Amino acid sequence: MHRRINDRLNSTLERWLPEQRLFLKSETSTRFVRLKPITQALTLGVSCLVFGWSVIATSLLFIDGISSGSTRDQAARAQVAFEYRLDTLSKERDARAAEALAAQDRFQLALEQVSKMQSTLLSSEERRRELETGIDVIQGTLRRTMGERDEARTEMAAVQADMNGSNADAVSDAARTQDMASTVDFLTAALGATAQERDIMERDAEAARSEADQILLEKRLLEQRNDEIFTTLEGAVTVSMAPLDKMFKAAGMNPDSILTQVRKGYSGHGGPLTPISFSSKGNASLTADEARASNILGSLDQMNLYRIAVEKMPFDMPLKAAFRFTSPFGYRWGRLHAGIDMAGPIGTSVYSTADGVVTTAGRQNGYGNVIKVRHEFGTTTVYGHLSKIRVSVGQKVSRGDHIGDMGNTGRSTGPHLHYEIQVGGAPVNPMTFIKAAKDVF
Template identity: 60%
Template structure:
């Protein structure tokens, strides 16, 4: 297929030729084919890489847009939850005002009932006394009439007896009129007592309805908080006891309530009211605990999760990474004290905050630190800016939560707080 060929090169003075052997032709053809093939392959690789890079950038833009939409939706849900919490607090305050008004009405009703009972007892005693006096007057009148029939005295004695009879008759008439008046007063008092009892019954029904609404509101408010702390691996009862030991002052508006003035040892309304106040106190303690546990997110601006808690590239990743623009504000996720703020190997610029309940949070790879060691910070307070310091491949925040020195997944706290707040 490749016979020997001769290539003649002729000039004005001489003629030369080049002999092309089959092996030389085969080598030239193979080299040309290799160059052309390599050019095609390199061009295809470059085109594929360019197309892949464009798709990756488009996918990154789409992912960023999706994350921003999700963040906006979460922000809207958080705002709606905050508004609902404010509205629930307003409704709760209104209910407390109604309870105070009902308490005053109940006390006044019980005082009126006691006054009516006392008045009825006085009327009954007066009736009994009047009845006795009437019977005595009747007996004396009968005796005088009998004496008058047995022997009719004359002169002053007859006149005296006649006067006595007239006096007794007028006394009997007066006593009868007084008796009728007392009977009417007693009947009116009994009717009034029945009306007061009806009013008390209606007040008790209204009171029971308000108590039911408050108890349902307390149940709806307390259960999510219980679930939030349980989801974060924290015992709610133990947590409440720790907070209560730190806030052990007594007095104020949450003192026990006593609705009854009868001096009885047990009152159902008072027990229910004290139960509601106890739940209010528990909610208040939960609020204090939530401010001191890291249930918030350290980044409020647009971001995306780039790496979660767990093994990564054969090593343990002890936190969660939030990627965002350089200089994005970083916030403390709970109240606490800054125990370290400076450069740390691998972490770059690092801020450590010690919280209550043995919890510590770490904020790494910062571009700027805005707090000092020993400084007390509050939840939502800005502590630094997102950066790329230390062992980092891009601008992001490395966020850790440690309980008793042991790293735990920060998303446990963030998701638990997001379900409630």
Template identity: 55%
Template sequence: MLERHFPERRLFLRSDTDTRFIRLRPATQLVAFAGSAALVAWTIIATAILLMDTIGAGNYRSQALRDQETYQESLNAMAAERDLRAEEALAAQDRFNAALVRVSDMQTELLQSDTRRRELETGIDVIQVTLRRTIRERDEARTNLAALEAPAADAPVTALPAAAEDTVNFLSAALADTAAERDQVESNAQDALLQADEMAQRIALMEDQNDAIFRQLEDAMEISVEPLDKMFRAAGMNPNSLLDQVRSGYSGQGGPLTPISFSTMGEMPNPDADRANAILGELDELNLYRIAADKAPFAIPVQASFRFTSGYGRRRDPKTGGIRSHMGVDLAAPVGTPLYSTADGTVIFAGWSTGYGRLVKIQHAFGIETRYAHMSRVGVRVGQKVSRGERIGDMGASGRVTGPHVHYEVRVNGNPVNPMTYIKAAQDVF
């Protein structure tokens, strides 16, 4: 069967003087055919694998470019939205400050009107006491006059003694003066009642104005506090525990945050005072939120134009092509682009680190640490305290890189987290 498919062949080799041949047996032909077939199959398979890898790599690069463009558009939209929200926050703060000044003025007017009301009430009380005393004296004078005139009516009409006549004249004059004083007191009492009614109307109008102002302030506080609370919760942080930590470090009170009291005579607290104290409490909570926001990395380290080149998580390594974990995000811009701290903190490392190149580590509150790698210049030193938005160096291409960019990391209690969680959480606030 082997000779039928691979018959014996002879290969003749002829020279000028001699002729020789090489015998190709069936087994030899089978081995040569199998080897040639294996070589051709290996060539086909290798070519197919190479083509598939090339096509797959091209698709991956195209997908990566599309993802980068999508990320860039998202960041541009977030930057525009952030600027818009910042302008709205500034405008709301201005309105809040103006309303707070108006509340202070209205409180002053309310205190003055309350003082005038109390003075009028005291005056009315004095007038009523005087009126009652005058009426009592008038009644006593009438009784005395009737007692003096009664004997004279029963006795024969004779000339009154001079002393009795003087007494009658004196009592008549006193009665006339008392009647005149009574009429004047009644007139003054009527005027005081009219003024009290007018003052009551003014107080009612002022209370309506105060209620409108308080409603505006309460709405403004709710609008200001709610986005901050959502921002912390979106970043996976408990606002209550954060506020307790901030409050423990900022526990002093005074100035405009001192509780207000409109009562100076042991009276029950005024409802306006309760509402004002509630607003001041919310304002204190807003200040605590803003302090906490400055201590957490809700900002972006690059404020100039940049390109989002790599996200957080597993990715294809740009150097080796293998799949590796990427513990931060890469933001690309020209060498020398300023880099800024994303929160208040203390520099705990500033120097060269293998792979990272020139690296800055900043320790923030709440166990948060941020890292800024591949810098061309480090502008801070270890132990230096930095504020949110303070320049810490320049972007570069030091360390293990393919081009200039900043590798930005966020770690919580030593564990890496996605920095975009904080950046996206703050896009509607800052």
């Protein structure tokens, strides 16, 4: 059966591959090897397979070489773009810092101007009250003088009536006439003096009214200027607060809860940014300007609390030198990669990303040489695969302190920093904090 199948295959293939004979000649004899069609077909098939495998392997090696070169070029371009982005962010951070300092200087100048304006307003108010009191006194004097004038006129009319109706003795009439003349002269002089004094007082009153109007105009101008200053300050505070609030929310943190905890830790009173306190009976007597000034100072106090919170949370970068991201946060080969990997040369300085206390500084399985720093608000940062540790357990570190050097210890395929952030003991993506802070610092 097997031979019959071979014969059929040979007869079928003989059309294209006729039987060949390979002669082998020696000194004494001549032999030949018969190459049947099926044998030739198998030989050609094996040769084609070997040739195809060689072509495919060569193509794969060639494509891999091209891809490797392209990947290196892309990595180089990505590194250049990242360094440019870092330089841009650094410049933007310096510009924001300069703007904050300028805004603080403008605010201090505005506070001094507000203080001077309030002093001027108080002086103007006291002067206006004095003028109103003087006007009241002058008006009272005028009314009293006019009453005395009317009484004198009444008395003079009565005396003249007595003179006209009296037929008494001549000597008595003459004496009365003389007395009456003296009285009339006295009254006339008194009335003249009173009229002159009244005219002077009317002129003084008119001048006082003009001065009071001028003071009221100056007061309105000062109030308008105060309103412009307060509006500018309120706008500056709002613009400065919005990015900070957005940064905490983008990092998944509750700004109100964070500020409450910071306020509990810094509960001292006093200082230039303490809101104004006016009375133990409440703020019902506050003017509009005083209320706005108190609100601005409260906002600045809140901004100061934000600044303290930022120093205590990991919003900074652990590396200041050039590096490249090699592995993101997430599941890798079925296991959670709880941080991000940043590759660079061995010995690259590693910095603390926030104020805190060192809880671990030694060797751990997988991490190699590792440092763990506990920060406020339940956050912890982890720095793994270090070549050198420069801090000890229990040591307090500040944001930007040099705590170790990049290395290749533990389960590592090359020199890099493994950086983790934990909130409440659970790992979170460090890029959340880094991206949240990129538009602020």
